[in-house]
Amino acid sequence: MARPVGTFCLVLHSHLPWLAHHGRWPVGEEWLYQSWAHSYLPVLDVVERLAAQGGRELLTLGVTPVLAAQLDDPHCLRGVHDWLGGWLLRAHEAAARLPDLGAHEHRTATAALETFGTRWRHGASPLLRGLSDAGALELLGGPATHPFAPLLEPPVREFALETGLADAQLRLGSRPSGIWAPECGYAPGMERGYAAAGVRRFLVDGPAVRGDTAFARPVGDSGVLAFARDLDVTYRVWSPRKGYPGGRDYRDFHTYDHPSGLKPARVTGRSVQPEDKAPYDPARAAAAVRRDAADFVAVVRERLVGLRERHGRPALTVAAFDTELFGHWWHEGPAWLEAVLRALPEAGVRVTTLRGAVDAGLVGDPVELPPSSWGSGKDWRVWAxxxxxxxxxxxxxxxxxxxxxxxxxxxxxxxxxxxxxxxxxxxxxxxxxxxxxxxxxxxxxxxxxxxxxxxxxxxxxxxxxxxxxxxxxxxxxxxxxxxxxxxxx
Structure with missing residues (x-):
């Protein structure tokens, strides 16, 4: 392959609050089990398959300590296994009324049960540690329960981070040198706390660096690097108005077959009422995945070509998302991820982790960051x-x-x-x-x-x-x- 036009980093942020023993439905453990079944299982299955075929440095994966604890917890492991079995039974029940939907759900639920039984029964940590040790992905840590750090007293902020990093060391055998700062929240001076804790890189949102996202940036003189989300690329997927998941051929998240709890419809159109939506068609959705994956690869390549021309050297683009988008919110998301990760290298784009980007020298000039987050307004208003x-x-x-x-x-x-x-x-x-x-x-x-x-x-x-x-x-x-x-x- 010719010299890459630039580097792409996919960063996924996996997080749910502590839900075990705190309710079941509609908010509580059901939220955990849905995300586990529809996102965590299939996304890591994609990584495992690509790694088995020689893929390395495929993506950077953050798993917050409070979520990691649930993915290892015996109570939650029993609960999700029961939930997966219930999913299969619901598919069988729906088959008499909705045969195509029932057959599709039977296949996906059966595959999920097989994946869980063979790879997850002892929790997520053995699986994550194996993929990390093999070089398939980089794992990020973070503060223990995902607090909005800018609003914490400094001693509590330091304690939350140390507790979270120690938890990752215990589960994964190594202390993370990168974190996903909760909510991408930043206050000036936090980089010094990161440096003292051994954190060498963290995520901020693109506006925190005024959109100059082409390289990792040292924060002041701390030596700690800030990676910023490239919103022009990220919003190709995650825009509520134009993002791929809203495409007419994808499964509609909000429309339910209430007797079974399954989702029988495709989006059809943004203004179409639930009762008027067309039935979900996996073949149409698969074609949409191929189309949108090709579009995204073209967008990434065009972005990197433009950055190389502007800076006179190959540059970086970081697309960062909640893991739960892929599969839970967007049913076809894991298939789209696999298609993109396969196609990018063929298009002349180097795919790597945040650590790999640093090793490749994709570091720019120091920056002073303002108070910021990835929330509404890119400031602290959501929490403050x-x-x-x-x-x-x-x-x-x-x-x-x-x-x-x-x-x-x-x-x-x-x-x-x-x-x-x-x-x-x-x-x-x-x-x-x-x-x-x-x-x-x-x-x-x-x-x-x-x-x-x-x-x-x-x-x-x-x-x-x-x-x-x-x-x-x-x-x-x-x-x-x-x-x-x-x-x-």
């Missing part, structure tokens, strides 16, 4: 604008930092306090409220965790350790058994 949760989070952090350590050895009660505080500080709760997506559930979760922090802190301050231990035993299971509150600065 929910005033009651901002106040709640401030109280949680104050309580966490005010409880003194019991001594030089681990204190399980203070560890439990730290776990509940981290769960209360998840960025998901404010996001769900801002977007009015299960806002009641989000507020209930945030206030429940905060109330436990307040109660336990009061008992510890009063020296009532027996009562505190009794209360902790009544709480739902926690994601991390290794949280050590002595790590709080």
């Amino acid at each position: 604008g929910v005033e009651d949760l901002v106040a709640l989070n401030a109280a949680v952090q104050k309580a966490l930092l005010a409880v003194p350590p019991a001594g030089p050895v681990r204190d399980p009660l203070r560890d439990a306090l730290a776990q509940e505080a981290l769960l209360a500080l998840s960025s998901d709760w404010a996001f769900m409220v801002t977007k009015d997506s299960a806002a009641g559930y989000a507020r209930d979760r945030a206030h429940a965790h905060a109330a436990r922090v307040e109660e336990l802190a009061a008992l510890l301050h009063a020296g009532r350790r027996a009562a505190a231990a009794h209360r902790v035993r009544t709480w739902p299971a926690h994601p991390f058994g290794h949280v050590d509150a002595r790590d709080l600065p």
